[in-house]
Amino acid sequence: QSVLTQPPSASGTPGQRVTISCSGSSSNIGSNTVNWYQQFPGTAPKLLIYRNNQRPSGVPDRFSGSKSGTSASLAISGLQSEDEADYYCAAWDDSLNGPVFGGGTKLTVL
Amino acid sequence: EVQLVESGGGLVQPGGSLRLSCAASGFSFSSYAMSWVRQAPGKGLEWVSALSGSGDSTDYADSVKGRFTISRDNSKNTLFLQMNSLRAEDTAVYYCAKSYYASGTYYNAPCDSWGQGTLVTVSS
Numbered sequence: 001q002s003v004l005t006q007p008p009s010a011s012g013t014p015g016q017r018v019t020i021s022c023s024g025s026s027s028n029i030g031s032n033t034v035n036w037y038q039q040f041p042g043t044a045p046k047l048l049i050y051r052n053n054q055r056p057s058g059v060p061d062r063f064s065g066s067k068s069g070t071s072a073s074l075a076i077s078g079l080q081s082e083d084e085a086d087y088y089c090a091a092w093d094d095s096l097n098g099p100v101f102g103g104g105t106k107l108t109v110l
Numbered sequence: 111e112v113q114l115v116e117s118g119g120g121l122v123q124p125g126g127s128l129r130l131s132c133a134a135s136g137f138s139f140s141s142y143a144m145s146w147v148r149q150a151p152g153k154g155l156e157w158v159s160a161l162s163g164s165g166d167s168t169d170y171a172d173s174v175k176g177r178f179t180i181s182r183d184n185s186k187n188t189l190f191l192q193m194n195s196l197r198a199e200d201t202a203v204y205y206c207a208k209s210y211y212a213s214g215t216y217y218n219a220p221c222d223s224w225g226q227g228t229l230v231t232v233s234s
Contacts, residue, residue, distance in 0.1 A: 002154060035220035037155070044205055044224035045147075045155065056210075056222060088155055092218040097169050099145075104154040 003028065004089050006102035013110050017077045020105045022089030024070050028100055032092040034072040036065055039086045039104075048087070049074060076107075084109045112136040112223040114206050119228030126196050126232070132189040132206030132225055140164070140184040143209040143216035146191050148202035149227075158204070159191065163214030174200075196232045203227040 005023040012018040022034065036049040047056050049065035052072065064075045072091075076083055089102040118130040132144070146158040159170045159180040168180055179192040189206050207221035 032218050039155075044226055045221075046224070047210070047220055047222045050210060050220040050222075090155075090220070096172070098160065098171055099157045101155045101157065 002103035003093060003096070003100035004091065004102035006087075006089060006105045008103065009106045009108065011108040011110055012076075012079045014079055014081060016079045017075060018079055018107065019076075020074045020087050020089075020107070022072045022074070022102050024072075024091060024100075026070060027095040028070075028091040028093040029067065029072055030070040031094055034065065034067050035090045036063075036074045037088045037090065039088065041086075045088065079109055081109045083107060112208065114208065114223060114225035116204065116206050116225040116228040119204065119230045121231045121233065122196055123234050124197060124232055127192070127194045128196065128230060130191040130193065130204055130206075130228060130230070132191075134187045134189065134206075134208070137208065137223075138212070139182075139187040141212045141214060143214055143219060144180075144182060144189045145207045145209070145216060145221055146180060146189075146204055147207055147221070147224075148200075148204045148230075150199075150202040153202075156202070160209075160216035161189070162216060167215070169216070193230070196230075198232050201230060201232050203229050 033051045037045040038048045039045040052067040053065045093100045113135045145160040161180045177195045208223040209219040210222040
């Protein structure tokens with residue numbers, strides 16, 4: 001059981017806009033910033049969004065993040081087949097004194 | 111270019127020990143906090159432990175506290191994870207990861223570079 005809650009799956013068609021939610025509590029998302037990671041099967045995770053809505057160099061602006069209260073969202077616009085991957089949210093948890101992850105959302109491009 | 115290369119994984123019996131290493135290159139190793147994150151087969155990501163750039167601050171997930179020890183040798187740009195009293199539920203791919211900020215702290219810091227991972231299997 002993950003500390004942060006994500007839907008196990010999401011889907012969309014090419015060109016569509018898809019959002020993935022991440023729900024937490026006051027000890028994690030409510031008081032700290034949220035990061036998002038993208039992971040393809042058999043490979044290491046890649047940092048996609050940090051500090052709620054910042055993109056590392058090289059990440060397309062099709063990816064965006066937002067946070068409100070104890071929830072956060074990742075939005076992918078202009079969906080492409082190569083976006084098919086697992087997406088994880090993460091945030092520092094002040095009670096556990098470490099980062100916590102969501103269970104991951106498998107994105108399928110139909 | 112940042113490179114992180116883990117080694118030391120393998121098959122170990124329950125109750126046994128294993129020491130993972132992560133060789134780092136391409137950045138000022140001592141300036142960055144480092145973490146270990148694991149992923150059980152078919153499961154999500156789980157943070158294991160983190161260590162400040164200077165090595166004077168550490169934290170562990172409750173699931174490994176008292177059994178695992180994180181350390182680093184800044185003279186050799188290498189991160190370690192000593193794993194003792196291993197259990198079946200420790201079976202996972204273990205990734206070492208570099209903190210995004212050059213502050214030396216891991217508090218509230220994302221990980222921007224990850225190794226390829228090393229598989230640890232605990233089974234009799």
